[in-house]
Amino acid sequence: MSSADPVGAQAARSLIERVFREEAGRLTASLVRLLGDFDLAEEMVGEAVVEALRRWPSTGPPRRPGAWLLTCARNKALDRIRREARFQDRLPQLAARIEALPDSAEREPDDRLRLIFTCCHPALDPDAQVALTLRAVVGLTTAEIARAFLVPEATLAKRVTRAKRKIATAGIPYRAPEPEERAERLPQVMCVVYLVFNEGCFTTGGDLGVRRELVDDAEWLAALLAGALPQEPEPLGLLALIRLHAARWPARLNADGRLVPLADQDRSRWDAPRIRSAVALIERAASLGRTGPYQIEAAIAAVHCEAPGWKETDWPQLLRLYDMLLAVDPSPVVRLNRAVVISHTRGPAAALVQVENLSDRLGHYHLFHATRASLLRDLGRATEAAEADRQALRLTANPAERSLLTARLRDSGGTG
Amino acid sequence: MKYVLLLTRGAWQEEGSEQERAQVFGGIVEWFTKYRADGTIVEANQLREPDTATTVVVEQGRSTMIDRPLLEAKEAIGGYAIVEVPDLDAALALAASFPVPDGKVEVRPIVER
Incomplete structure (x- = not known):
């Protein structure tokens, strides 16, 4: 394949897009932990992507694209801190840590958890928490986030920049809370994920494809939380809730883009394996023995998803669930x-x-x-x-x- | 990191009975004593009432004086503490533990050179 081959270039670009979507959060998380600097970490990940776009069309994609990007970003970070005076006093320490960074990043769930808790720190404005999480953890560009939330890109970019600056200068720690603080901090993080989901699913219009991607991003974030905190039932509930809505997605709009009420949806178009997987998550959450609003909301969605038709819906069961929900969220x-x-x-x-x-x-x-x-x-x-x-x-x-x-x-x- | 905690005056200072105020002040003194002793508080001071304040306004190199505090009465600063803690979480927890029935605490990082 020559570098001028447009098919090769395009294939490389779509591969990079996919890898970047999957890996950006992990890459940024690993680098932020080392550098303590969001902007630099993102810049280095960005440069690694540029390098990949330049090279992969002619060399063909590497066997492990994610590891390649991490190595590349790490080398660029090393070059940069060697060049820049502001890192001079921390250079030996930083360089050693960066060189020791494993390619496969086995600390990955920890890093990402730390990153998401930092992005959702209560000292940041809730809007900034959402924007920063999508930027740094999911890896969306400010333009993409601005489009999804229907705000001007300049406004969104300013919001993200201010949040990053506050993290650095106000001393917001880059860490996941200790188990005993988690009860206080986890709801805020889940709320940010829920807002992303809600924006994708229920609000203000805009491009449908963009909205669907937001739902997928929310599902990915919820899965990240659930995976990193396996003893916490509420992230499992949140993940199940999002997954159930995603499962009904194909039936929620008709050919004219009109919302189809649940009662009239063609249930054969619902994604049955996804529903089963969500129900299994609810059961796993229930086995942990601490109920909460997301688990109850997921259970409500599951009652609808498991009914063969609107008329056959188990209304008495729904009423019991709503009474439970009302008790925790009146x-x-x-x-x-x-x-x-x-x-x-x-x-x-x-x-x-x-x-x-x-x-x-x-x-x-x-x-x-x-x-x-x-x-x-x-x-x-x-x-x-x-x-x-x-x-x-x-x-x-x-x-x-x-x-x-x-x-x-x-x-x-x-x-x- | 070093932070300044700017402590506003609360309604309790104007409205409470003599006895209630004395009780709150007792708690505050205890709080300052505790965190001075363990080195968390580097420096702290209580300020005189806001009606003793003068605000100097500088415009185009000339200054004028206003016979009142900079901030509205409701948000008037009643005191400050400079604290040395590991990170913002620690500073916020400290601010939240300030033992008053009502009031606000602004937490600001201090530029360290």
Whole structure:
């Protein structure tokens, strides 16, 4: 293959993209640990990728691309610290540590865990935690993160830069918390992963492919946490929850890009092996004997995933799970979802009473109005239902949801 | 690393009874004594009330004076401590342990040369 061969170059580029996606977090994590410097670590990983792009088309990809990139980044880091005065006083120590860095990085889960806890440090703004985690742990570019969260790239880049600077100058330690501090810190890390998942799954529109990748990234992060903290049940719950939603992904939009409600989804398009794997995770989490909100949410998603059809859903079991969830997370949104279950166990009138009790706190939330609309329609109160749907429409910008609401209004003759 | 903990005054200082204030002050004295003794606190001082403050404003090389503190009364600094700890986590834990019923503590790294 010659270096001018466009096919070879393209193949190399797509290989690098894949390797980079899989390895960037590990590479950066290993280097940050050694250098104590995010920017330098990322820069070196970036330079290694450039080197790979230059070389691989003509040499062919190495047998172990990840190890190649790590070695290359490590050598570049060594060159750099030998050249730069700011490392002079730490040079002998740093150089020895970098040379001792194993190619296969067997400390990898530790490193990545340390990196993710540092990126999700409570002294950083939550938005910055999300951006930094995607940048440093997952290896997305600032442009990709900006696109996924629909913010200007300059804003996002500034957020990441400020966070990195604060980590370095404010002395945020590069370490995973001790087991006794973990109870306090782990929820924050899981919340960041959940936000990434949520952004991919439920919010604001944007490019569908980008959103799906965010769900995959969230799943990868959750798997990383679950793998590094095998005695913690909640990361397993979070991973299961994300995996169950990912399993339903192929059925959640119709050919026109309209959101298909769970009740109407073609369940044969759900990913059955993925569902089985998620259910096994929930069981493993349960065997650890400490329940928590992510495990309960995953169990709720599993009840839906395991039902052969909407009508066959085990509503009494769902109600029990929602009661458990309410005990640990007494939020109005949980109450709203519980009311939907009540409409199946005790009928729409009983559910409507519960929903309307939430109007003060959820009046700004489109799904409050959409849920109310659907209950009113079940009760034959079509005019009020249409008004509630219109209210929901005014409150959401998500194109898939807007399309669903518009269609529902049209079908019920309430567009006028 | 060295950090300064900037301690704001809390509502308890204006509102509590004499006895309640004395009790809180007792706790604060104990806290300072403990962390001075183990070397965590390098230096610490309590400041006089905010109404004793004068703010000097320098503009284009000329200065004017304002007869009040820099910050609003609600956020007025009541004291500070310079501490020497391994990292931000330790500094934050120390700040969170400051024994007052209400108030804020700003934790800032100090430039070390």
